[in-house]
Amino acid sequence: MHTKRITPALIAAAAFTLAACASEDPTAPAGGSGDARDKTVTIGTANFPESEIIGQIWAQALRDAGYDVDVKSGIGSREVYLSALQDGAIDVVPEYAGNLTQFFGDLEQGADEAKVRDALNDVLPDTLQAGEFSPAESKDAYRVTRETADEYKLSSIADLSKLDSVTIAAPPEFAERPYGPKGLTDVYGIDASTVSVTPISDGGGPLTVAALVQGTANVANIFTTSPALLDNGEEADLVILDDPEHLIPPQNVVPVVRAGELPDGALDVINNIDAKLTTQDLVDMNLRNVGKERAEPKQIAQEWMNTQ
Structure with a gap:
């Protein structure tokens, strides 16, 4: 190692x-x-x-x-x-x-x-x-809006291959994490040329949620213990994508x-x-x-x- x-x-x-x-x-x-x-x-x-x-x-x-x-x-x-x-x-x-x-x-x-x-x-x-x-x-997780999940029939990270482009709202360092873009390609076979990261430094907070809901990104990295709240304090209707290959470790x-x-x-x-x-x-x-x-x-x- x-x-x-x-x-x-x-x-x-x-x-x-x-x-x-x-x-x-x-x-x-x-x-x-x-x-x-x-x-x-x-x-x-x-x-x-x-x-x-x-x-x-x-x-x-x-x-x-x-x-x-x-x-x-x-x-x-x-x-x-x-x-x-x-x-x-x-x-x-x-x-x-x-x-x-x-x-x-x-x-x-x-x-x-x-x-x-x-x-x-x-x-x-x-x-x-x-x-x-x-x-x-508290695990990193890939989330999408309910609307996107329904439209493209997304239930797992592997299903992101159905999208023409995968734009992820996430902290800047996420781009270099093993479970980030590289992991999507190596583990789930997502075309690397379709994946990009929109850097937002709020740790999966309201700015990240807003980017997802408003369409600046179509995927977001948000911790499993983080509430996905809108500006009015209501919870956004988001879906956590399953990780059957355990890309994200304990x-x-x-x-x-x-x-x-x-x-x-x-x-x-x-x-x-x-x-x-x-x-x-x-x-x-x-x-x-x-x-x-x-x-x-x-x-x-x-x-x-x-x-x-």
Whole structure:
């Protein structure tokens, strides 16, 4: 297996992006010094609400266990926040097992959760460590409008071959993901010349949904736990296409940490709270955040923690 190397140039780019995201420089070294550092954990989150909610759950669990916690939110895409993790700007970040494995190396087509775990242990750099897989899972998915599904009789990803062109509303990095355009061609035989990506950086949120509903794109990459809401707050009538060839691998929530850098016991706290998290919890919490309630991630996390 080949491991993708994170170059100094990419780390530098990550630092620039992080600095632009917050008035307080999130690339500054995590924590402080001396005894205080022994109880401080710096959590980073990606640039979509679910990651922020999970990060806030971890933060509350760690504070309840007596740790000092700093949360650096909305860092960016996987390329950026993993660079920040390796560079020491953060200590731990919420991740998704299959995508993380494919980022660093190869993953057997159709791999189940156990095979993803084995592969992740093989490809993860020595500087990083994965925690336990949570029962909660948030998978990428291909969605189309009900109208498009009915018109072209689309029920699975393979049926996208019926379209003259496949224009996918998705994050910019989706174009390079194994389950993106390349996967459509390699696994499902979709003509590569018909596939394109319309980049939208809202993690499958309302801008992505609008592009699909308004016809800017005819397919969208939206997580299975993400509510597909219209501007008026109503849910769009979308269809998730089946994935019979398992192009998209298991995506259990998993903490990734800088190896040996967390205070003693901190990863156990995160693993223990993740074990209580379910996929339906993610669906419900995401809806509270992006739906009519517009609850803040910190509030959602605190109220979920109160039920545990």
